[in-house]
Each structure stands twice: as structure tokens, then as C-alpha cells.
Amino acid sequence: MEDVKEIQRRLHPPMVEGDHTFATATDRISDITLKRKTPFGWFIGFGIGFILLQIMMITVTYLVFTGIGIWGTNQPVGWAFPIINFVWWIGIGHAGTLISAILLLLNQKWRTSINRFAEAMTLFAVACAGVYPLLHTGRPWLAYWMFPYPNTMGMWPQFRSPLIWDVFAVSTYATVSLLFWYVGLIPDLATLRDRAKNKYFRIAYGLLSMGWRGSARHWHRYEIAYLLLAGLSTPLVLSVHSIVSLDFSVSQLPGWHATIFPPYFVAGAIFAGFAMVLILCIPLRVWYNLKDFITDTHLIYMGKVMLATGLIVCYGYVMEAFFGWYSAGEFEVFMIKNRIWNGPYWWFYWLLILCNGVSIQFLWFKRFRESAFWLFIISLVVSVGMWLERFVIIVTSLHRDFLPSSWAMYAPTIWDWSMFFGTLGLFVTLIFLFVRFLPVISIFEVRTLLPEANVHGHQEDFEENVLESQRGIKS
Amino acid sequence: MDKNIYGLLAEFDTATQMVDAARAIRDAGYTKTDAFSPFPLHEIDEALGVKKSILPFLVLGGGVAGLLTGLGLQYYVHVIDYPLVVGGRPFFSLPAFIPPMFELTILFAAFTAVFGMLFLNGLPQPYHPVFNVPRFALATREKFFLVIEAKDPKFDYEETKSFMESLNPQEVFDVEE
Numbered sequence: 001m002e003d004v005k006e007i008q009r010r011l012h013p014p015m016v017e018g019d020h021t022f023a024t025a026t027d028r029i030s031d032i033t034l035k036r037k038t039p040f041g042w043f044i045g046f047g048i049g050f051i052l053l054q055i056m057m058i059t060v061t062y063l064v065f066t067g068i069g070i071w072g073t074n075q076p077v078g079w080a081f082p083i084i085n086f087v088w089w090i091g092i093g094h095a096g097t098l099i100s101a102i103l104l105l106l107n108q109k110w111r112t113s114i115n116r117f118a119e120a121m122t123l124f125a126v127a128c129a130g131v132y133p134l135l136h137t138g139r140p141w142l143a144y145w146m147f148p149y150p151n152t153m154g155m156w157p158q159f160r161s162p163l164i165w166d167v168f169a170v171s172t173y174a175t176v177s178l179l180f181w182y183v184g185l186i187p188d189l190a191t192l193r194d195r196a197k198n199k200y201f202r203i204a205y206g207l208l209s210m211g212w213r214g215s216a217r218h219w220h221r222y223e224i225a226y227l228l229l230a231g232l233s234t235p236l237v238l239s240v241h242s243i244v245s246l247d248f249s250v251s252q253l254p255g256w257h258a259t260i261f262p263p264y265f266v267a268g269a270i271f272a273g274f275a276m277v278l279i280l281c282i283p284l285r286v287w288y289n290l291k292d293f294i295t296d297t298h299l300i301y302m303g304k305v306m307l308a309t310g311l312i313v314c315y316g317y318v319m320e321a322f323f324g325w326y327s328a329g330e331f332e333v334f335m336i337k338n339r340i341w342n343g344p345y346w347w348f349y350w351l352l353i354l355c356n357g358v359s360i361q362f363l364w365f366k367r368f369r370e371s372a373f374w375l376f377i378i379s380l381v382v383s384v385g386m387w388l389e390r391f392v393i394i395v396t397s398l399h400r401d402f403l404p405s406s407w408a409m410y411a412p413t414i415w416d417w418s419m420f421f422g423t424l425g426l427f428v429t430l431i432f433l434f435v436r437f438l439p440v441i442s443i444f445e446v447r448t449l450l451p452e453a454n455v456h457g458h459q460e461d462f463e464e465n466v467l468e469s470q471r472g473i474k475s
Numbered sequence: 476m477d478k479n480i481y482g483l484l485a486e487f488d489t490a491t492q493m494v495d496a497a498r499a500i501r502d503a504g505y506t507k508t509d510a511f512s513p514f515p516l517h518e519i520d521e522a523l524g525v526k527k528s529i530l531p532f533l534v535l536g537g538g539v540a541g542l543l544t545g546l547g548l549q550y551y552v553h554v555i556d557y558p559l560v561v562g563g564r565p566f567f568s569l570p571a572f573i574p575p576m577f578e579l580t581i582l583f584a585a586f587t588a589v590f591g592m593l594f595l596n597g598l599p600q601p602y603h604p605v606f607n608v609p610r611f612a613l614a615t616r617e618k619f620f621l622v623i624e625a626k627d628p629k630f631d632y633e634e635t636k637s638f639m640e641s642l643n644p645q646e647v648f649d650v651e652e
Contacts, residue, residue: 022513022617148548156552160561165574172578176585183589187615191513194612210599213606214614218596219515221528225592228534229585236581243574447514455490455518 049428056422095273096122255397355385537587
């Protein structure tokens with residue numbers, strides 16, 4: 001039997017460690033919200049996020065009263081920090097949808113314990129992203145003009161513009177992500193409702209869980225709806241960053257006008273997103289003692305996804321340079337030279353290669369992949385790298401235009417930085433609130449992973465199959 | 476027999492026990508039954524005779540409606556109401572219309588999936604008789620429950636109760652209306 005256990009372990013590493021039952025798994029996860037005293041560290045983390053959020057509020061107030069001239073955004077770099085940060089945030093969101101939707105369709109069981117907070121991360125990242133185009137319009141109180149509605153001005157949005165595609169893509173993405181997340185939460189909210197001792201919590205969770213009672217007929221439709229949402233989110237997530245990349249590649253600007261952009265952006269989004277999932281889950285599983293559910297296997301798998309998508313992104317860098325040269329277009333060649341070694345921002349490019357290209361090569365080695373510490377460090381480096389990538393694409397393409405007379409340098413002002421750190425604060429605040437008030441791991445899906453969930457001893461059948469195949473190998 | 480009874484609820488410790496009991500109940504000819512479990516159990520669908528949901532077709536309809544809305548909206552705006560030459564493209568420039576059409580397809584289909592599921596399930600439904608059994612709170616944690624409703628044609632309080640007790644449950648509860 002020992003051999004069988006070992007083989008089974010190697011073939012299918014357990015996604016839940018420890019001897020958990022339905023009850024202990026439920027309690028461990030729901031107690032974070034209901035019973036456990038809020039750890040001191042939570043107040044520190046939330047406090048830092050909240051202070052940064054206030055900086056954002058100050059910036060937004062000043063911005064609305066003054067105008068976007070307080071930012072360094074100006075001709076020729078008219079798309080500076082707001083778009084860099086928009087693309088960075090929205091990219092981070094993509095890993096959440098990838099984990100919850102694509103890995104569900106691919107029947108990857110390891111998604112189960114990380115999908116909930118990855119989806120939450122998606123929502124919060126999209127919220128941070130959405131702030132930028134809204135404010136970059138300069139008149140955020142008129143942002144509803146971007147939506148098609150009959151109005152007295154007789155005006156319509158220009159549907160041939162990628163910017164309007166973006167409005168549709170991002171608003172659909174935010175809505176569908178919210179629906180997907182909420183549907184996944186309903187059974188767990190019912191668990192919290194039934195376990196909460198505090199009256200107000202019980203009422204709040206009761207309202208949110210809509211009276212879920214786990215009926216077989218409900219589960220049947222629930223699972224269909226969940227699977228369909230996954231099927232819908234999969235092309236959606238690929239379309240969102242493709243459309244974001246079309247904002248650039250539909251234009252005629254050297255450095256933006258490239259067919260590689262959609263896949264290259266999508267891979268970069270997933271790459272950055274997995275880095276952020278790792279940044280969030282490595283401390284989370286330590287602070288809240290969740291190593292049984294977010295196991296080392298999970299971290300290793302995420303490291304592998306990061307390596308794979310990172311390599312696709314590196315292929316994108318190579319192709320960008322290759323196309324610049326191969327086009328033999330004067331402006332394209334100039335742009336590539338300017339970006340890589342001739343221009344004033346050359347060192348951004350090399351920093352980017354260092355962060356995104358070199359750092360991930362360590363993930364080829366087991367030693368780094370299996371160490372939570374190194375994964376955390378590499379993820380931080382990758383997050384910086386992906387931010388630099390957007391900076392390089394946007395600023396180096398714009399600051400040397402076709403006409404030398406319109407050339408200029410770009411530098412962010414203090415308000416650019418306060419806005420950026422402010423959205424980080426918004427993100428951190430929302431994450432901490434989420435960890436405090438909602439189950440960070442999908443409890444009902446974890447239950448399905450436990451051996452108890454097998455009806456009529458499928459587990460024994462499986463062990464027998466393994467034994468048989470083992471005998472086959474020996475003979 | 477108490478008049479205000481919704482049905483009888485049996486509690487089980489394991490999924491296997493509940494599925495076996497559900498089969499026995501079906502074989503005994505009960506039809507107004509339901510099962511409650513802390514996670515989706517595929518085996519129970521067959522045991523209870525849960526019919527395949529029409530939800531996928533509703534979602535398909537939602538998606539098609541979204542697609543047509545996207546196409547119709549853009550056609551109306553750019554061909555009928557406000558024709559304007561942009562970038563030398565024809566008024567009806569279909570390739571450029573595809574992204575909004577695609578997004579609206581997904582949006583409408585997703586709304587149909589979620590609200591269709593809730594509607595077909597009769598949710599939100601804050602009150603349900605089974606909640607009157609205090610032990611039922613464990614249905615969202617670790618226990619499995621089967622209910623036979625009083626409106627089942629075969630339902631007879633004494634007989635059904637003794638039948639349910641023969642299925643090896645932890646306990647059988649009366650569910651008050």
C-alpha cells in the first residue's frame with residue numbers, strides 16, 4: 001500500500017494537504033472571517049492601503065478641480081502614465097480569469113483553492129484600471145458619453161475606434177468577472193450564514209446568499225451556469241487584452257503598429273497576473289495558516305505558468321525588434337534603435353529585459369521554483385518588469401515622433417506618482433477588506449477535492465487501477 | 476398527523492449513504508423529493524431523476540440576442556442615423572463592428588446564465604421550510620439531507636417516516652411549514 005500511495009502522490013499531487021474532513025476544511029476557511037481574532041498585521045496592511053487610498057483621493061480631488069495638466073502627460077507623449085498604469089492593472093486582472101475559467105475548462109484541480117482570491121484580485125485590479133481612462137478623459141463627469149444612448153446632442157460614439165472597443169471590452173469584463181465571482185460565492189456565503197454567531201453578520205450573509213440551501217436541483221443548474229460562465233469568460237479574457245493592444249496597434253505609430261501585439265499582450269497579462277497572484281498568496285497562506293489548501297504544489301505550478309508565459313513575452317520582444325529591422329522602414333528601424341540603445345530611455349529597455357527576460361530563467365531550476373521566498377522575489381521583479389514594458393512601449397514610441405520638431409522628453413510629475421501609489425492603495429485596501437469579510441478560498445470546491453466526496457468508494461477503484469498498472473510495468 | 480408539515484427530512488453522514496437512500500426512495504415511488512448537500516453531487520441527479528436544465532438554450536438565446544443587438548446598434552448608428560466617413564471606411568464597416576458585437580454577445584449570455592440560473596432555481600428565496608430544522612444548518616458544512624414532501628401523492632406521515640428510518644439515517648426530522 002505504501003508504494004501505491006507514493007505513486008499516487010507523484011502522479012496526482014494532493015491539492016489539499018493534511019487530514020481534512022468537510023467540517024475541518026469548512027471551519028478552517030470560514031473561521032478567518034467569523035471566529036479568528038483579526039490579526040494585528042491585518043490592521044497594519046489595511047492601514048497602509050488606506051493611507052495610500054487617501055493620497056489617491058487627494059490627487060483625484062486636485063485633478064478634478066484643476067485638470068489633467070497636473071500630470072506630466074503632454075504632447076508628444078499624450079498617453080503616458082494613465083495608459084501605462086491602465087494596461088498594467090488590467091493585465092494583472094487577467095490571471096484571475098485564467099485561473100477561474102480556463103483552468104476550470106481544462107479540468108485543472110489545482111485552481112480550486114486559488115480561484116476565489118484570484119478572481120477578487122481581478123475585480124480590484126479592473127477597478128484600479130478603470131479609474132485611469134475615466135480621469136484621463138479630463139471631464140470624468142461626462143464619461144457616460146462613451147456609452148451609446150440616445151441624447152439631445154444627436155451624437156453617437158465612433159464604433160470604428162479601438163477606444164470605444166475598449167469601453168465595451170473593459171466594462172463587459174468588469175461585469176462578467178463580478179458575476180462569475182458572485183456566483184462562485186453564493187454557496188460559501190450560505191455556509192457563513194449558517195455558521196455566523198453574530199446577528200448582523202448572519203443577516204448580511206443571509207441576504208447575499210439569496211437563501212441558498214444546497215438543493216440537488218439547484219446544484220445541477222448552478223454547475224451548468226458556472227461552466228457556461230467559464231466558457232464565456234475564456235474568449236472574453238483573451239479579447240480584453242487583445243482589444244487593449246489594438247488601442248496601440250491600430251494606430252500608425254512605429255513601435256505600436258505590429259501584428260504581434262494581441263497575443264503578446266495577452267501572454268504579458270497572464271504573466272503579470274500570475275506574478276500578482278503569487279505576491280498575494282505567499283504571505284496569505286502563511287499569515288492565515290492556509291498551507292493545507294494553498295500547497296507548495298500550487299506555487300510550483302504557478303511558477304511554471306509564469307515561466308511559460310514569460311517566455312512567450314520574451315518571444316514578443318525578439319519579434320518586435322525583428323519586425324522593426326525586417327520592415328526596412330526608416331521610421332521603424334529608427335524606433336527600434338532609439339528604444340534599445342540610441343535613445344534617452346535605453347536603460348528602461350534593458351531594465352525591462354533584466355526583469356522579465358533574465359529573472360524568470362531561474363524558474364527553470366527546481367531550487368527556485370520550490371522556494372516560496374524566491375518565487376515571491378521573482379514575482380515582485382516581474383511586476384516591475386511588466387510595468388516597465390508598458391512604459392517602454394508607450395513612451396519610447398511617442399517621444400520620438402515622425403517630426404523631429406515635435407520631439408520631447410517625458411517625465412512623470414509627483415501627481416502621476418501619487419495617483420499610481422493611490423491605486424495601489426485602493427487595491428490593497430480592497431484586498432484586505434475581502435480577506436476579512438469573505439471566504440478567501442472556495443469552500444464548497446475544496447470539499448469536492450476531499451476523499452470523503454467520493455460516492456461508492458471510487459478512491460479504492462483508483463488505487464486498484466494504480467496497483468494494476470504498476471504490476472504491468474514490472475512484468 | 477400534523478397538518479402544518481412540509482415534509483420529512485433525513486440526515487446522513489456521508490454522500491454514499493445519501494445517494495443509496497435517494498435511490499431507495501425513488502424505487503419506492505416517491506417523486507416530490509429533494510436532496511441537500513454541501514457540494515454538487517453528480518450521482519444524486521440520476522438517483523432523484525433531476526431533469527437536464529434548459530439553461531444552456533437560454534444562454535444561447537441570450538448570446539444571439541447580444542450579437543444582434545451589437546450589430547443592429549452599430550448599423551443604426553453608422554448607416555442610418557449618423558452616417559460619417561471615418562478613415563475612408565464604408566458606412567457599414569463590419570470588421571470594425573466585430574469587437575463590440577463580440578463583447579455584447581458575451582455580456583448578454585453571461586447575464587442570462589446568472590439570472591437564468593437564479594430564476595430557474597427560484598432564488599432569492601430567503602425563507603424555506605427546511606430552514607426550520609436547526610440541524611439543517613449543517614447542510615452547508617458537512618451533512619447530507621433528503622426530504623420527502625408532504626404533497627407527494629404517496630406521502631403518509633407514519634408510513635413514510637418508518638420507511639425513511641429504515642434507510643439508516645442519523646435522524647429523521649419533521650419539517651414544519
